Amino acid sequence: QVQLVESGGGLVQAGGSLRLSCAASGRTFSRYIMGWFRQAPGKEREFVAAITWSGGSSYYVDSVKGRFTISRDNAKNAVYLQMHSLKPEDTALYYCAARGGIYYKTAPEEYPYWGQGTQVTVSS
Numbered sequence: 161q162v163q164l165v166e167s168g169g170g171l172v173q174a175g176g177s178l179r180l181s182c183a184a185s186g187r188t189f190s191r192y193i194m195g196w197f198r199q200a201p202g203k204e205r206e207f208v209a210a211i212t213w214s215g216g217s218s219y220y221v222d223s224v225k226g227r228f229t230i231s232r233d234n235a236k237n238a239v240y241l242q243m244h245s246l247k248p249e250d251t252a253l254y255y256c257a258a259r260g261g262i263y264y265k266t267a268p269e270e271y272p273y274w275g276q277g278t279q280v281t282v283s284s
Contacts (some may be wrong), residue, residue, distance in 0.1 A: 161186060161273065162184050162185060162186040162188070162189060162192060162258050162273050163185040163186065163273070164182055164183070164184050164185075164256045164257070164273060164274060164275035165182070165183045165184075165223060165275055165276070166180060166181065166182050166255065166256045166275040166276065166277060166278040167180070167182075167183070167278055167280030168181045168278060169254060169279045169280045169281075170264045170279075170280070170281070171281045171282075171283065172246055172280075172281070172282055172283070173282070173283050174246060174247055174248055174282055174283065174284050175241070175245060175246065176246050176248050176282070177243060177244045177246065178243045178246065178276060178280060179240060179241070179242050179243070179246045180196070180240065180241040180243070180254055180256075180280070181238060181239075181240055182184055182194070182196075182239045182240070182241075182256030182275060183236060183237065183238055184237045184238065184239070184256075184258065185237070186237070189236040189237040189280040190213055191209075191213060191236060191260065192213070192258040192259060192260060192273075192279065193210060193211070193212055193213065193259050193260070193261065193263070193264050194210065194211050194230075194232055194239040194256065194257070194258055194259070194264075195207065195208075195209065195210040195211075195256070195257045195258070195259070195264065195265075196208040196210070196230060196239075196241045196254060196255070196256060196257070197254070197257055197268055197271075198250075198252035198253065198254045198255065198280075199252055199253050199255070199277075200251060200252040203252075205255070205268045206221065206252075207221055207222075207266035207267070207268070208220070208221055208224055208228065208241070208254070208273075209221070209224065209228055209230040209241060210230065210264035210265075210266075211230045211231065211232050211239065211264075212260075212262075212264065213234075215231060215232045215234075217231075217264075218230050218231075218263050221266075222248075222263060223249075224243075227243065227244050227245045227246075228241060228242065228243050228244070228268065229241070229242045230242075233237045239256060241254070243280070244259075246280075246282045247282060248282045248283070249282075249284045250280060250282050251280060251281050251282050252279075252280060253277040253278070253279050253280075254277060254278050254279075254280050255274055255275055255276075255277045256274070256275040257271035257273060257274050257275070258272075258273040259272060259273070260272075
């Protein structure tokens with residue numbers, strides 16, 4: 161099992177940047193595919209990005225490509241989401257998630273482990 165704790169959210173103006181962090185417990189962190197999801201009020205939870213075990217491959221929803229970067233540091237049991245050029249529509253509760261296996265998934269139900277979320281608010 162793995163436990164996840166997100167941090168780094170906050171209030172930022174449109175065009176600004178934030179870096180989210182997710183700290184993971186467990187000795188097998190490097191075996192998990194890690195993902196970031198977000199959920200805005202009244203909307204379903206949405207896939208944002210995922211990264212494979214080694215960090216060699218990453219995947220993004222179209223709306224954040226070129227603006228967000230997911231990365232991981234297996235030595236620190238951490239995964240990050242660097243966000244640039246933030247837009248008001250990026251406002252949401254951002255979650256870190258983990259799944260076993262070798263393929264990333266975009267459906268939230270494919271990820272058994274979740275953090276509590278960190279709020280990102282982008283003002284216009």
